[in-house]
Amino acid sequence: MKSAVETLNPTRVRLSIEVPFEELKDSLDAAYKKINQQVTVKGFRKGKIPARVIDQRFGRGAVLEEAVNDALPKFYTEAVNEAEIDVLGQPEVDITELKDGETLNFTAEVDVRPTIEIPDYSGIEVEVDAVEVTEEDIEKSVEQLRERFASTSPVERAAEDGDVVTIDLQAKVDGEVLEDGVAEGVSYTIGSGELLDGIDDAVKGLEAGGEATFTSELKGGSAAGKAAEVTVKVTQVAARELPELDDDFAQLASEFDTLDELKADSRKRLENMKQYDQATQAQERVLEKLLELVEVPVPEKLLEDEINTRKHNLEHHQLGQMGLDLEKYLEIQGKTVEEFDAETKEAAVKGIKTQFVLDELVKQEKLNVNQEELTEHLMRRAASSGMSPDQFAQAVVEGGQVPLLVGEVARGKALAVVVEKATVKDTNGEVIDLDDEDDVEQATETVEAAEGTADDAAEEKSEG
Structure with missing residues (x-):
C-alpha cells in the first residue's frame, strides 16, 4: 500500500x-x-x-x-x-x-488536530475578587440556619406574608380541569416564590376555608407554558415562629455550645467558600488570558458537531427536565434565536480551543494522571450524574470512556500548571497564592465548564 x-x-x-x-x-x-x-x-x-x-x-x-x-x-x-x-x-x-x-x-x-505553538505564559496576570466576609454575611448565614429551625402553629386569622398555609389547588385550561392539575394538602410559605406566579396575592387575606381564583402561567406538567385559571382553597393558616438567637439555639442547631462559637464557624465556612470561588475565578481568567495568547484554528466540521451537541443537550436534557422548550427558554432569557446561535457558537469555539491548547500543554509539560487522581475525578463525576461510583465506573469502562476521563484530569493539571505560574492579585492589590495540589480537581471542573462537558455523564446516563 x-x-x-x-x-x-x-x-x-x-x-x-x-x-x-x-x-x-x-x-x-x-x-x-x-x-x-x-x-x-x-x-x-x-x-x-x-x-x-x-x-x-x-x-x-x-x-x-x-x-x-x-x-x-x-x-x-x-x-x-x-x-x-x-x-x-x-x-x-x-x-x-x-x-x-x-x-x-x-x-x-x-x-x-491543528499544530499549536504555546508561547511563554509565565507573564499572565489576572485580578480576582478579594475574600471578605462581613458581619452582614455572617448574620445572613445564621438567619438562614434559624429559618430551618422555625416552628409553626395554627392561627385563626387571615394569612400574611411569611405564614405557612395548607392549600388545595385546581387548575383549568380552556375551562377543563387538567388531569395533573389537582393537588390537595400542599404546604406553602407565602412569599417564598416556590409555586405559581400570583398565588401570594391570592392567598394573602384569606382565612381557613377561604378560596380565591387567579390566572397564572403553568411552569410544568401537561400544560406547561399555558395560562391556567387556578382555584386555591386555604385549609389552614399557620404562623412561623423563629427560635431566639442565643446559646440555646446554637446548641440546638449545631455542635457548638455558644452563639459566638456558631458565628465564628459561620465566618470560617464563608471564608472557605469565598476562597474556593476566588480560585475558580482565577482559573477562569487565567484560561481566558492563555487562549488569547494562542492562535488556534478550529475545524469547521468539528465546530458544527459541537454546536449541534450543545443544542441537543440543552433542548433534550436541561430544558426537558424543566418542562420548557427552546422557544419558551429564549423568551424567558429575553434572547432572539440569532443571539442564542451566536452565543452557542462562541461557547463551542472556546470549548474546542480549550481542549486543543491544554492537550498541547499536557504533552509539552509531560503531565501524567495517576490512579488516585483518576479515582477522585470519577467519584465526583459519579456524584454529578446521580449514579453510584461503582455504576458510573462500570458505565465508563463498558463505554470505552476511560481515556476521556484521563484527558479531563490531564487538562485540569495543565491549567493548574499555568495558574501556578501566573500572577494573581485581588482587588485590594494583594498577591494570591494558589499553588495547591488540591486545586487540580477544581481546575478540572473549570476546564469542564469551559469545554461544556460538565454534564456529559448525566446526559449519557439519561440517554442510556
Missing part, C-alpha cells in the same frame, strides 16, 4: 491511498464467505458454493463491493498511522479507481 498526504488547510488533510489488488485477498475471501452464508443455490450445500458460481449468479461486482467496504477502514487506519496525523471525526471517502485484479485507489478527507 502507498499513501500520500495533502494539507488542504491547517485543520484538514486529504489522504490518497493506492492498494495493490493482492492486498485485498483476505477481504475478498471474507466477502465470498459472507455471501455464502446469506444465499442458497440449488445443487450446493449452504456455505459450500464455489466462488465462480457466486460470480455467475450474483455478479463479481457485489463481491468486490463487499470486499472493499470491509478493507477500507483497515487501509485508511494504516495510512493515518503511517502519516502520524491526529485525525478528528470520520473521514469522507471517495473511491477514485477500482480495477478488478489490478488496483484500488481511494481518497479520504478528514479533519485533523
Whole structure:
C-alpha cells in the first residue's frame, strides 16, 4: 500500500491511498464467505458454493463491493498511522479507481488536530475578587440556619406574608380541569416564590376555608407554558415562629455550645467558600488570558458537531427536565434565536480551543494522571450524574470512556500548571497564592465548564 498526504488547510488533510489488488485477498475471501452464508443455490450445500458460481449468479461486482467496504477502514487506519496525523471525526471517502485484479485507489478527507505553538505564559496576570466576609454575611448565614429551625402553629386569622398555609389547588385550561392539575394538602410559605406566579396575592387575606381564583402561567406538567385559571382553597393558616438567637439555639442547631462559637464557624465556612470561588475565578481568567495568547484554528466540521451537541443537550436534557422548550427558554432569557446561535457558537469555539491548547500543554509539560487522581475525578463525576461510583465506573469502562476521563484530569493539571505560574492579585492589590495540589480537581471542573462537558455523564446516563 502507498499513501500520500495533502494539507488542504491547517485543520484538514486529504489522504490518497493506492492498494495493490493482492492486498485485498483476505477481504475478498471474507466477502465470498459472507455471501455464502446469506444465499442458497440449488445443487450446493449452504456455505459450500464455489466462488465462480457466486460470480455467475450474483455478479463479481457485489463481491468486490463487499470486499472493499470491509478493507477500507483497515487501509485508511494504516495510512493515518503511517502519516502520524491526529485525525478528528470520520473521514469522507471517495473511491477514485477500482480495477478488478489490478488496483484500488481511494481518497479520504478528514479533519485533523491543528499544530499549536504555546508561547511563554509565565507573564499572565489576572485580578480576582478579594475574600471578605462581613458581619452582614455572617448574620445572613445564621438567619438562614434559624429559618430551618422555625416552628409553626395554627392561627385563626387571615394569612400574611411569611405564614405557612395548607392549600388545595385546581387548575383549568380552556375551562377543563387538567388531569395533573389537582393537588390537595400542599404546604406553602407565602412569599417564598416556590409555586405559581400570583398565588401570594391570592392567598394573602384569606382565612381557613377561604378560596380565591387567579390566572397564572403553568411552569410544568401537561400544560406547561399555558395560562391556567387556578382555584386555591386555604385549609389552614399557620404562623412561623423563629427560635431566639442565643446559646440555646446554637446548641440546638449545631455542635457548638455558644452563639459566638456558631458565628465564628459561620465566618470560617464563608471564608472557605469565598476562597474556593476566588480560585475558580482565577482559573477562569487565567484560561481566558492563555487562549488569547494562542492562535488556534478550529475545524469547521468539528465546530458544527459541537454546536449541534450543545443544542441537543440543552433542548433534550436541561430544558426537558424543566418542562420548557427552546422557544419558551429564549423568551424567558429575553434572547432572539440569532443571539442564542451566536452565543452557542462562541461557547463551542472556546470549548474546542480549550481542549486543543491544554492537550498541547499536557504533552509539552509531560503531565501524567495517576490512579488516585483518576479515582477522585470519577467519584465526583459519579456524584454529578446521580449514579453510584461503582455504576458510573462500570458505565465508563463498558463505554470505552476511560481515556476521556484521563484527558479531563490531564487538562485540569495543565491549567493548574499555568495558574501556578501566573500572577494573581485581588482587588485590594494583594498577591494570591494558589499553588495547591488540591486545586487540580477544581481546575478540572473549570476546564469542564469551559469545554461544556460538565454534564456529559448525566446526559449519557439519561440517554442510556
